[in-house]
Each structure stands twice: as structure tokens, then as C-alpha cells.
Amino acid sequence: MAVNLLKTIALFALSSLLIFKGAVGDLMCEELPVELCAYSISDAGKRCVLENYLARKGIVKYQCKTSEVVVETMSGWIETEACINDCGLDRNAVGISSDYLLSPNFVAKLCSQPCSSYCPNILDLYSNLAQAEGNILCTNIITYQHYTGNAENITT
Structure with a gap:
């Protein structure tokens, strides 16, 4: 309620x-x-x-x-609630930080099809944060299914 x-x-x-x-x-x-x-x-x-x-x-x-x-x-x-949810974000996040980019699960959520295709504001923010630290967001996602038997997103 x-x-x-x-x-x-x-x-x-x-x-x-x-x-x-x-x-x-x-x-x-x-x-x-x-x-x-x-x-x-x-x-x-x-x-x-x-x-x-x-x-x-x-x-x-x-x-x-x-x-x-x-x-x-x-x-x-x-930003829409759909993008907040699809990109794995918290509406109550304080400040702007690149610390979240250290989490492979967070990056995988950002680079997921719903987030990367329909949430340009979020992708712009985190792409710029990654770029400022010398990284490129979403092009570094690799699926290692042949090693684990499961599809698993890992950043390299």
C-alpha cells in the first residue's frame, strides 16, 4: 500500500x-x-x-x-524509471562517480540491450566517465560461455 x-x-x-x-x-x-x-x-x-x-x-x-x-x-x-531499472541504477545515488564501473555486473547491466539501446542519457554519462579513465564502455564485454558452460558477462 x-x-x-x-x-x-x-x-x-x-x-x-x-x-x-x-x-x-x-x-x-x-x-x-x-x-x-x-x-x-x-x-x-x-x-x-x-x-x-x-x-x-x-x-x-x-x-x-x-x-x-x-x-x-x-x-x-x-530520466525515466524504465531506464533507471533497465540500467541497474539507484535514483537515490548521491554524486556522480565512476566507482560503479569497477563492478562487472553493473557494466553488464549498462551494456545490456534495453539500457544501451533506449537510454542515451545514461550511456552518455557512464561512457564519458569510463573514457575519462582511459576505458571504452560496452566494447569490452565478452561472453565466456565455452569456459563456464553458462553465458557470463566479463569485462576485459
């Missing part, structure tokens, strides 16, 4: 935001609810990033901020 209520609230927030965006024309990271922040792109073409801070009485709170990471190919983008 609570999960359905949260989904309804999130859908309402997204719908309201899209209506507001259509009326005003600006998608600003600082105005996004934290539930929609991660993996979004402002109208100025900068990535939104979820940040946390310590509030009064030691309570950790979250806020959406504009990062300095510029996206050249898109703007005004709120």
Missing part, C-alpha cells in the same frame, strides 16, 4: 513538473524534487546531482544541485 502511494506521489510530482516546465520553459536542478534529481539534465545542459548534508540534530537531508558536468547532446531531461 505504501509503495503504491509513493509511486502515485512520484508520478504526480513528475506530471506537475512537466506541466510547470511546459508553462515556464526552464528545468532547473535546484527546483527538482530529490526523487527526480539523479540522472536529470537541466535546460542549460548541466547534469543534476543529488547531494546530502547534515541538518540540525544530525539528520541527513538531500538536495538537488546543478553540477559543472555539461551534456553536449541533450538538455531538459528527466
